[in-house]
Amino acid sequence: MPAPSLRFQPIITGASAGLGVEFARQLAPRSTRMLLVARRAEFLTVVAADLQAQWPDLDVVICPADVATEAGRVAISSSLERHQFAPNLLINNAGLGDYGSFETASAERIQQQIDVNITGLVMLTHRLLPQLKAQRPSGILNVSSLAGTIPLPEMAIYAATKAFVTSFTEALRIELLDQGVTVSAVCPGPTPTTFSAVAQRTGGQDTNRSGQTFLRMPNDAVVAQGLAALEHQQATIYPGWGPTIASQFFRLIPRWLMRRLLTRRLHKDRAAHPSPPKSP
Ligand SMILES: NC(=O)c1ccc[n+]([C@@H]2O[C@H](COP(=O)([O-])OP(=O)(O)OC[C@H]3O[C@@H](n4cnc5c(N)ncnc54)[C@H](OP(=O)(O)O)[C@@H]3O)[C@@H](O)[C@H]2O)c1
Numbered sequence: 156m157p158a159p160s161l162r163f164q165p166i167i168t169g170a171s172a173g174l175g176v177e178f179a180r181q182l183a184p185r186s187t188r189m190l191l192v193a194r195r196a197e198f199l200t201v202v203a204a205d206l207q208a209q210w211p212d213l214d215v216v217i218c219p220a221d222v223a224t225e226a227g228r229v230a231i232s233s234s235l236e237r238h239q240f241a242p243n244l245l246i247n248n249a250g251l252g253d254y255g256s257f258e259t260a261s262a263e264r265i266q267q268q269i270d271v272n273i274t275g276l277v278m279l280t281h282r283l284l285p286q287l288k289a290q291r292p293s294g295i296l297n298v299s300s301l302a303g304t305i306p307l308p309e310m311a312i313y314a315a316t317k318a319f320v321t322s323f324t325e326a327l328r329i330e331l332l333d334q335g336v337t338v339s340a341v342c343p344g345p346t347p348t349t350f351s352a353v354a355q356r357t358g359g360q361d362t363n364r365s366g367q368t369f370l371r372m373p374n375d376a377v378v379a380q381g382l383a384a385l386e387h388q389q390a391t392i393y394p395g396w397g398p399t400i401a402s403q404f405f406r407l408i409p410r411w412l413m414r415r416l417l418t419r420r421l422h423k424d425r426a427a428h429p430s431p432p433k434s435p
Pocket of ligand 1: 168169170171172173174175192193194195196198220221222223248249250251252271298299300301342343344345346347348349350351353
């Protein structure tokens with residue numbers, strides 16, 4: 156991981172909204188160049204213009220691309236080559252969820268979560284690892300979730316993809332320990348971004364429990380703690396005392412007890428919202 160005195164050259168996926176924009180903002184004063192990736196070019200253009208207005212010496216390159224597709228990931232590599240961009244930090248942040256039962260989910264939304272949250276993250280990391288190693292000390296920060304610590308009904312696919320991200324992060328971290336590439340995961344609880352609007356089905360309830368204020372953290376704190384964890388060579392970070400305690404609790408309680416608590420939670424939710432809507 157580059158020492159604080161060194162300048163970053165980060166690639167940030169999902170940089171058109173939410174935590175991705177905040178990663179770009181916090182890294183801007185410590186970076187010479189950055190590559191911002193997301194599908195919506197018009198949003199990336201606005202983010203880049205704002206950053207450059209505030210940091211005139213910063214070179215911001217935008218790359219409109221879908222990380223879920225091989226074509227999108229090839230476009231990212233081509234953009235790096237075209238701009239002679241040598242990244243020393245990869246922030247795998249792009250991701251999405253879906254609130255509601257597995258049975259009523261659309262096949263497309265199920266596939267999309269797996270393609271973005273798992274395939275996109277893994278295959279982009281695989282593609283860029285040689286370049287990150289060439290710039291060592293370098294780093295990879297994967298944005299996982301507190302949801303990855305539990306088998307979460309009505310967010311079953313999302314929680315499973317994030318369990319994958321956390322597990323993958325820890326294994327890759329061990330593989331790369333003596334190779335100058337630090338790998339960490341930041342695992343936030345509910346955070347006020349556009350995540351809920353994307354995950355919520357038309358006419359559906361927000362089952363993200365965003366009302367559980369003890370788990371909530373503002374975007375800037377999540378990102379600051381994620382970056383600090385990477386710089387301090389920490390494997391995982393659950394930003395905030397609520398997510399920290401919750402993650403420890405979930406790890407320590409027996410699985411049967413966890414399933415019983417989650418069953419009770421689901422029954423309560425279903426009593427409150429009897430007919431879950433279908434995915435868009
Ligand atoms: N907010 C929370 O409560 C929360 C909690 C824990 C973890 N997280 C994780 O935090 C990360 C960031 O989410 P957020 O909360 O900032 O949500 P957000 O505001 O909805 O932002 C998601 C970002 O991902 C990008 N994205 C989605 N699909 C993409 C694709 N196929 N290719 C490229 N970019 C794609 C979106 O850009 P485009 O639509 O322009 O492509 C957007 O920039 C995700 O991994 C999420 O799972 C969020």
